[in-house]
Amino acid sequence: MVYAASAEPARWHEAVAGIAKAMNAVQVLLFTPYVGPAHGGFFYPWGIQERDLVLYGTKYIDHDLWAKSAQRKGLMQEGLVAFDHELVPQDELLASIYYREFLSPMGVARLCSGVVFAGAPGLPATVLSIYRGLHDVPFGSKDRELMHLLMPHLSRSLGLMHRLGAARHQAASLRAALDRLSVGVLLLNHDLAVTFSNVAAERVLSRDDGLGLGANQQLAGRGNAQGKAFRLEHWLTELVNAPAFQRGAFADTFEVSRSSKQASYSVQCCPLESNDPLLTLNGARHIVFITDPKALDLPDSAQLSALLGVTPAEAKVSRALVQSGNYTEVAAALGVSVDTVRSQVKAIYAKTRVNNKAALTRLVLSLSKASV
Numbered sequence: 001m002v003y004a005a006s007a008e009p010a011r012w013h014e015a016v017a018g019i020a021k022a023m024n025a026v027q028v029l030l031f032t033p034y035v036g037p038a039h040g041g042f043f044y045p046w047g048i049q050e051r052d053l054v055l056y057g058t059k060y061i062d063h064d065l066w067a068k069s070a071q072r073k074g075l076m077q078e079g080l081v082a083f084d085h086e087l088v089p090q091d092e093l094l095a096s097i098y099y100r101e102f103l104s105p106m107g108v109a110r111l112c113s114g115v116v117f118a119g120a121p122g123l124p125a126t127v128l129s130i131y132r133g134l135h136d137v138p139f140g141s142k143d144r145e146l147m148h149l150l151m152p153h154l155s156r157s158l159g160l161m162h163r164l165g166a167a168r169h170q171a172a173s174l175r176a177a178l179d180r181l182s183v184g185v186l187l188l189n190h191d192l193a194v195t196f197s198n199v200a201a202e203r204v205l206s207r208d209d210g211l212g213l214g215a216n217q218q219l220a221g222r223g224n225a226q227g228k229a230f231r232l233e234h235w236l237t238e239l240v241n242a243p244a245f246q247r248g249a250f251a252d253t254f255e256v257s258r259s260s261k262q263a264s265y266s267v268q269c270c271p272l273e274s275n276d277p278l279l280t281l282n283g284a285r286h287i288v289f290i291t292d293p294k295a296l297d298l299p300d301s302a303q304l305s306a307l308l309g310v311t312p313a314e315a316k317v318s319r320a321l322v323q324s325g326n327y328t329e330v331a332a333a334l335g336v337s338v339d340t341v342r343s344q345v346k347a348i349y350a351k352t353r354v355n356n357k358a359a360l361t362r363l364v365l366s367l368s369k370a371s372v
Helices: 002-007 009-022 050-058 065-072 090-093 096-107 143-179 199-207 232-241 244-249 301-308 312-323 329-334 337-350 357-366
Strands: 027-031 041-044 081-083 109-117 124-132 182-186 194-197 211-213 221-225 228-231 252-258 265-271 286-291
Touching: 002 143, 009 027, 009 041, 009 124, 009 143, 009 228, 009 337, 027 050, 041 228, 050 357, 065 090, 065 109, 081 143, 081 211, 090 096, 090 265, 090 357, 124 143, 182 199, 182 232, 194 199, 194 228, 199 211, 199 286, 221 265, 228 232, 232 286, 252 329, 265 357, 286 357, 301 312, 301 337, 312 337, 329 337
Parallel strands: none
Antiparallel strands: 027 041, 027 124, 081 109, 109 124, 182 194, 182 286, 211 221, 221 228, 221 252, 252 265, 265 286
């Protein structure tokens, strides 16, 4: 399976699942610790929720005692295997923010980490991390032996994959991240044709309950925006073709009427910015989010503030942007100026390591309880 994944990067999840079983793991992560998917890196998890990957990348990466220790001790050497207690004494780990706020809720306290690549041109530093719980059997000599046997195979397979095409690999990693979201996500090209739909969106489209695909693979449905009746395809066309300075005049949310008489689907559409890695996926130019308002449970402002490390005011802006839309509407809802909203959004982007509304929406939705 490891070698099959070199030609089909989407199969890395199967390979990681096999490793988890062999290592008696509660969670496994094959990843590039210093390079995110936006820059050619990847995260292939097993047993790890998307929200936890998001929280790690936006907040807890700076608190990762294991990673810091490995760097400090010079242990990022190809083929090297290290255990949790060799990196950080257990009492120090258990007393840390990293454990109390991040690892403990996931049931993780033990680590067996192997360095696949130390980092070189075209081969970003890559690590295989195997996790167990606090009361599980500690990692020992047999685990180290198995990891040493795995490292050369992972190295050859990942090396071949990078030579076959890093772009293909990046695309597979991005698709997998979208598939882990419980809200519907679609990518549209310049002509507004659907070029990708995640698992949740496929479920929605297969129901044919007010929302479907029409001519030329374009989204089709009836509903309303700002109290006016529209066809979804016409609303999308108006939204994406409006000059940037006029886009605030259009609603960012479209309510799709469902034939089953259930609550409307809410559809949001954001253009992808020039630096968004999703642009690499089949000519994508716009991202669409589909949610069921009755099934969507966004974190409240206090929860978002704690989860993302933003101020309470910034948390309110984050939540409002995802719920409704443009800066003008958010400013009016919160009783502040548009300039204040812009300033707070810049601060939010810096603190959460995102750089556009589409990425912020993905981030907040990944932290939500939702289904469609």
